[in-house]
Amino acid sequence: MNLKIFKTSTFRLAAIYLTVFTISTGAVLGYIYWNTVVILQQQVDDTINAEMRGLAEQYRQRGLPGLVEIIRERSRQNTGSIYLFSNFIGRRLAGNLEGLPAKALSSSGWIEFTYAVQTSAGRQKHVARAVHRELAGGYMLLVGRDIEERRQFASLIRTALYWSLGLALVFGVGGAFLLSRNFLQRIDSISAASRAIMAGDLSERMPVSGTGDELDRLASSLNDMLDQIERLMQGMKEVSGNVAHDLRTPLNRMRTRIEAALRSADTDNRASREVLQQVLDDTDRLLATFNALLSIARTEAGEARAGFSDVDLSQLGHEMAELYEPIFDEQNGTLKVDITPHVTIRADRQLAAQATAN
Structure with missing residues (x-):
């Protein structure tokens, strides 16, 4: 995997957006889950409280036989309600619960406990929520509801919440990776x-995908700039060619006339010959300098790079030293060279030699 993808601004922006989206989605789903669980539990509690008040009122009005009759009748109905009516020693008088839960003995008010339920698949453990109350005469009344379905529903919502966040993260990271990879490729x-x-290839242009996005607009602007630069370079080449023609021709004519003057000059007039020879040497140096400038211009424009090769600068230095050593000897001088061996560059050998001579 290319680690440069994770350093792109596209991936970072996508990661920030994914983080914000995940947090907001989790907050919304968590709020829905919390309110759903709370509302369901509130409905169960309201139902249980209503039944407890109704049964307590029946006990006051109809006494013990009337309450036992009502609880037995309601216990036969498969409504998910749980009842237990027992005397002061804990003996069950009516109800569909076999005995008082242990939590009811150690705490008062609301309790949650497990109990056995006979279903088509056999006896199963369910969770119930109930409230118990002591009635006149030492009797204990417990009223509750089976909340197994509510717990399963809450578990289903919780699982959906986790899956939603997980899928959001997976698709978000995957989308960020794909976007970053495409962006990085461009x-x-x-x-x-x-x-x-x-490298000198002025005909190269920035790729344009055709989508019209910001990268395409940037590439189009750069291509327009490169077109303008190429036109300017082409114009410079034409001007350079014209200048070369305009300057070389007079210089060559000057050189030809000086050579003719040298041939026709009086051999005894040494001063005139020396002056003409100096002018001829200066003209040759001027032509060589001008040719070198044109070669350098062509090299900078990328035209002469095709003629580049590996040049041993160490060997070239020794050759130039041997070439100019007689000149130092004529002037009673000494030429000393200190050249590092095996130094190689890629360049035009003629231009490198001329640069060394200069």
Whole structure:
């Protein structure tokens, strides 16, 4: 996996958006889950409280036989309600619960406990929520509801919440990865085109995908700029060619006339010959300098790079030293060279030699 993808601004922006989206989605789903559980539990508690008040009122009005009759009748109905009516020693008088839960003995008010339920699949453990109350005469009344379905429903919502957040993270990271990879591929193609242009290929252009996005607009602007630069370079080449023609021709004519003057000059007039010879040497140096400048201009424009080769600068230095050593000897001088061996560069050998001579 290319680690550059994780360093792109696209991936970072996508990661920030994914974080904000995940947090907001989790907050919304958590709020829905919390309110659903609370509302369901409130409904169960209201139902139980209503039944407890109704049964207590029946006990006051109809006494013990009337309450036992009502509880037995309601216990036969499969409504999910749980009843237990027992005397002061804990003996069950009516109800569908076999005995008082242990939690009811150690605490008062609301309790949750497990109990056995006979279903088509056999006896199963369910969870119930109930409230118990002591009535006149030492009797104990417990009223509750089976909340197994509510617990399963809450578990289903909780599982859906976890899956939603997990899928959001997976698809978010995957989407960020794909977006970043496509973005990075386009950036790499633009970088490759830039390197080709810097290497001297002015005909290279930035790739345009055709989507019209910000990268396409940037690439189009750069291509327009490169077109303008190419036109300017072409114009410079034409001007350079014209200047070369305009300057070389007079210089060559001057050189030809000086040579003719030298041939026709009086051999005894040494002063005139020396002056003409100096003018001829200066003209040759001027032509050589001008040719070198044109060669350098062509090299900078990328035209002469095809003629580049590996040049041993150490060997070239020794050759130039041997070439100019007689000149130092004529002037009673000494030429000393200190050249590092095996130094190689890629360049035009003629231009490198001329640069060394200069």
